[in-house]
Amino acid sequence: MKPLSGLRIIEFDGLGPVTFAGMVLADMGAEVLRLSRSAAAGTPVFADVGGEVLHRGRAAVEVNLKDPSDHARVLDLIGTADALIEGFRPGVMERLGLGPDICSERNIRLVYGRVTGWGQKGPMADQVGHDINYIALSGALHALGEPDRPPRAPLNLIGDYGGGAMMLVAGVLAGMLEAQRTGTGRVVDAAMTDGSALLMSLFSAFSARGLWNEARGTNLLDGGAPFYRCYACGDGKHVAVGALEPRFYAALIAGLGLSANEAPQFDMADWPALHTRFEGLFATRDRDDWTAHFAGTEACVTPVLTLSEAALHPHNVARGTFAGSPVIQPAPAPRFTHNALDVMPQRPTLSLDEALSAWS
Missing domain, CATH: 3.30.1540.10 (formyl-coa transferase, domain 3)
Incomplete structure (x- = not known):
């Protein structure tokens, strides 16, 4: 049995942090249903980028939220869920009639997890952006790269995944623990600007002690030290x-x-x-x-x-750090005693009726 076995989570399909968070929660044993836009609803908002890895361990359920019948059945699913995660811009879920207020009326125990770049509130909340923009505003990007070159983007690891997805996972897990104790859920507002700033905590401490120079590439941990x-x-x-x-x-x-x-x-x-x-x-x-x-x-x-x-290094092979076939991919992490977190393939697409039947 996996650590999150028995917990049910609704994931509204997207790209970036919400998809990664859904994968992590599914890897840990949660029953995650990924709601994706059906053909009847029009062109998907996002292409299926990385789905062969990032969609593992959970089934897709195609929905058309413009259809009153689908909308009502999605609310029925939410009524039996422990958590919901979404990564749309602020206001989108409210306009779909699936904002936190409506969902909590249906399910008072629901933990409603939201991940965005700028957060749900603030002067820039409604602006577009990507990982590189969020970590630029948090102070993280300035510290990365060579001293005589522009800052270098660290893939999308700090904003999307570290400051976004993993903060969302931590918040949702904390919320579900609290809901088990109190019977009441919470809204989790995971902003990549907040999360990437939090990841810079050590360097804030260094700076306060005069141990961090803001000139890039001159410090102990930014490539400035020859060792x-x-x-x-x-x-x-x-x-x-x-x-x-x-x-x-x-x-x-x-x-x-x-x-x-x-x-x-x-x-x-x-x-x-x-x-x-x-x-x-x-x-x-x-x-x-x-x-x-x-x-x-x-x-x-x-x-x-x-x-x-x-994937071929002996240490990684011995630990099973990479797994999967035909696509070699990182195995679930972290490890848990007496429990192997195997790579689970993507599950077949379900209809809304099948999903409701499975969760009834």
């Missing part, structure tokens, strides 16, 4: 170096054939020169040669793997 960054190797591939602690740093410089006197760790004035020296050393050997050289040491040197390489 915490990536280096190109002789074959054009890369290694990641994370030798933060003095003991680990000692192993790193020993492996590079240097002494502590030649390469003091925390002399920040010497960091640019040390960068250059490390670059020259790592360029003398291929990535896999360096990986073997540092294997078993405390230098914290690992290969930078492509997605296809990562």
Whole structure:
């Protein structure tokens, strides 16, 4: 039995964080129904991007919310659900007649999870945007990239998934726990600006202590430190170096054939020169040669793997970090004692009547 077995969640189909959140909740055992726009309702709002992975573990139910019969049956489904998640712009669900007030009248225990870029309220709440815009406003984007180049977008991991989907999952889980205790649900307002700002908490603390320089690429964890960054190797591939602690740093410089006197760790004035020296050393050997050289040491040197390489790495293979066939994909995480979270395939599309029957 999986941790969320027995819980029922309605997911209004979309792209980005709500889809990822639905996948995570389904991976953990929740019975998730993904309501998608039927052909009768017109062209889907979003293309089915990544659906072969992100739609795993749950069935789609095609609905036409302009049809009074479908609308009424969706409300019937909501009446038996523990939670609802949606990722539309503020006001869309209200205009569809499925806002929090109407849904809570039907089901007082319902946890109503909403994820947007700017949040449900605020001067920019109704503006369009994407992950890169949300993390730009939160202060996260400014810290990413090389010092002499524009900030570099970190895929859509910080805004969509970290600050959006995972905050939505945490909020919905907290809401469902509270509803079990009190009998009353809540509305969860997960804004990617809020969430990505929260992910920067450590750097806010550093800044308050004068330990964070807003000049990009000059700090301990942003590539400024020569012992915490990536280096190109002789074959054009890369290694990641994370030798933060003095003991680990000692192993790193020993492996590079240097002494502590030649390469003091925390002399920040010497960091640019040390960068250059490390670059020259790592360029003398291929990535896999360096990986073997540092294997078993405390230098914290690992290969930078492509997605296809990562799926074949012995550690990932042993843990089952990647799974699936024919599409190789990340396995569910985290792990739970006495419970394997296997990759579940996408389930067949159901009709509304079939979904209601299953949930009756």
